[in-house]
Amino acid sequence: MPSASPLIDAHGRAIRYLRISVTDRCDLRCRYCMAETMQFLPRERLMSLDEIATIAECFIARGVHKIRLSGGEPLMRGDTVALAERLGTRLARGLDELTMTTNATRLARHAGALAAAGIRRINVSLDSLDPDTFRHITRTGDLDRVLDGIAAARDAGIAIKINMVALKGLNEHEIAPMLDWCVEQGFDLSLIETMPLGAIDEDRTDRFLPLPQVFEALSARFALVRDGFRTAGPARYWRVGDSGTRLGLISPLTANFCDGCNRVRLTTEGLLYLCLGRDEHVDLRAALRNGGPAAVDAAIETAMTRKPARHDFRIAPGAAPAVARHMSVTGG
Numbered sequence: 001m002p003s004a005s006p007l008i009d010a011h012g013r014a015i016r017y018l019r020i021s022v023t024d025r026c027d028l029r030c031r032y033c034m035a036e037t038m039q040f041l042p043r044e045r046l047m048s049l050d051e052i053a054t055i056a057e058c059f060i061a062r063g064v065h066k067i068r069l070s071g072g073e074p075l076m077r078g079d080t081v082a083l084a085e086r087l088g089t090r091l092a093r094g095l096d097e098l099t100m101t102t103n104a105t106r107l108a109r110h111a112g113a114l115a116a117a118g119i120r121r122i123n124v125s126l127d128s129l130d131p132d133t134f135r136h137i138t139r140t141g142d143l144d145r146v147l148d149g150i151a152a153a154r155d156a157g158i159a160i161k162i163n164m165v166a167l168k169g170l171n172e173h174e175i176a177p178m179l180d181w182c183v184e185q186g187f188d189l190s191l192i193e194t195m196p197l198g199a200i201d202e203d204r205t206d207r208f209l210p211l212p213q214v215f216e217a218l219s220a221r222f223a224l225v226r227d228g229f230r231t232a233g234p235a236r237y238w239r240v241g242d243s244g245t246r247l248g249l250i251s252p253l254t255a256n257f258c259d260g261c262n263r264v265r266l267t268t269e270g271l272l273y274l275c276l277g278r279d280e281h282v283d284l285r286a287a288l289r290n291g292g293p294a295a296v297d298a299a300i301e302t303a304m305t306r307k308p309a310r311h312d313f314r315i316a317p318g319a320a321p322a323v324a325r326h327m328s329v330t331g332g
């Protein structure tokens with residue numbers, strides 16, 4: 001049986017947060033995330049709901065107190081709500097928070113059930129409030145559908161954080177209006193630097209927008225007060241005036257955040273990646289199939305010795321991605 005000692009990696013960091021990519025599939029094709037002709041895994045390679053839940057249980061037994069369901073688009077998978085319901089039974093019994101990152105295209109249908117499962121906060125990707133720009137960035141997306149999904153989640157009592165990838169020449173002029181909109185709606189906003197993960201159809205250098213530059217421009221328009229709030233994650237936060245909105249900056253390229261990293265990531269194939277920007281991993285599905293939860297626990301223990309100290313992201317003209325894996329595989 002899994003032992004109860006907490007997970008500490010070789011660099012002394014306590015691992016308390018698991019992200020699960022429940023599927024690598026997506027109904028959108030965001031330009032910075034994947035190529036238009038992205039190849040997805042055959043369905044038979046995806047773990048079953050039961051396998052994912054069993055592995056998650058092993059992490060909870062070792063002190064992981066936060067789980068985020070992600071992808072790909074997590075709501076593309078028919079049993080993701082059932083998985084949320086199952087993991088939700090562990091809230092206040094080992095798990096402090098269950099959350100999700102979604103593109104919201106299917107959120108209108110599922111928001112009520114997700115709230116009932118115990119999801120209190122979600123991150124929604126929204127890179128533009130202009131229907132044409134939104135369609136251009138996502139290649140296929142319908143903005144109204146996403147806004148309906150967001151409204152349904154809000155009406156279901158779920159707190160919303162908007163994730164916006166800052167893209168030079170694409171949505172940079174929309175960042176301040178997006179913050180206005182978030183203040184008006186009572187949402188938080190996290191801005192994200194584009195990261196060199198997986199091949200796409202363009203050179204990411206062309207779209208890379210350093211967030212310190214964005215922050216300077218926003219500071220001229222908004223009263224931004226540094227917020228003491230910190231997760232062990234990559235974001236730094238500011239309060240926007242006296243609104244309830246929190247602005248987060250996720251700037252892995254311009255500000256390294258690895259010292260306090262508390263997370264690991266499970267792919268839909270059962271590979272546990274120890275760092276978003278590195279290749280070290282262990283195969284937890286193989287462990288589960290060969291030796292059950294005890295073998296998973298032993299594999300997680302091994303993984304702790306392999307977690308790299310830091311990523312090595314670089315954005316330079318013509319540079320290869322840091323890893324061949326896309327964010328949709330590892331779970332953003």
Ligand code: SAM
Nearest residue numbers: 033071072073101102103125163194195327332
């Ligand atoms: N499909 C869901 C969504 O878009 O919210 C969840 C998965 S997506 C991979 C998670 C987050 O990663 C999104 O906020 C997306 O904008 C971000 N993302 C994807 N590829 C990225 C990249 N190369 N650099 C920075 N952020 C990226």
Ligand code: SF4
Nearest residue numbers: 026028030033072103
């Ligand atoms: Fe899909 Fe999310 Fe990637 Fe966009 S960012 S293509 S919504 S996985």
